[in-house]
Amino acid sequence: MARTINHATRAVRRDAFLDVAQRLIQSKGYESLSVQDIIDELDASKGAFYHYFGSKADLLEAIVERMADAVQATWDVVMARPDLDAVGRFEGIFETTAQYKSARRDLSLALLEAWLSESNTVLRERLRAMVARRLTPVLERIVRQGVAEGEFTSSDPDATARVIVGLVQGSQEQAAQLYVARQAGEIEFEEVVRVYAAFSEALDRILGLRPGRLSLTDPPTLREWFA
Secondary structure, three states, X not given: XXXXXXXXXXXXXXXXXXXXXHHHHHHHXXXXXXXXHHHHHHOOOHHHHHHHOOOHHHHHHHHHHHHHHHHHHHHHHHHHOOOOOHHHHHHHHHHHHHHHHHHOHHHHHHHHHHHHOHHHHHXXXXXXXHHHHHHHHHHHHHHHHHHHOOOOXXXXXHHHHHHHHHHHHHHHHHHHHHHHHHHOOOOOHHHHHHHHHHHHHHHHHHHOOOOOOOOOXXXXXXXXXXX
């Protein structure tokens, strides 16, 4: 007789590994974390771990994927609001994402260490692709709305959304480098502001907006992370 898989139970057990790994990453860092640490914490077997995850990198990807699910849920709320114009939706997407990261600052910084590690090059590319898959259709809807409202000048909303995703991901990678440089005392806060202003100006130009109409972040968020 074929074995029946209890998908609900499987999800709970998998989440238990993710919960423990997430907590340990925050406390000791991803690079210092071992699979054995997680197994010991749960009093589980290696077989149980590898039943759900092929490697430590797969575990990290699953943690980020779960975070992405939560962030996307906030996007869904923004996209469902009937009172928002296209610019308001852009601002809502950026704001809710920033709020989610700020509420999980310790975890975000721990994941930054893993993101910057040279040993995680392949994983970085997989995570970039995952973000692009999620964000592109959301931004395409917003661009189409903005064009319909006469606010944006895009002649190809799909291509424009892809370009903006590249811009957003580029700004995030710059943010990681700027954070490290700022912590090392190599740059002043004004340099961070200048770089973000350039990214925001590029976004306005892509959409055909007047300078300063949209911003990838706001001054309080910049101060929270960089000042």
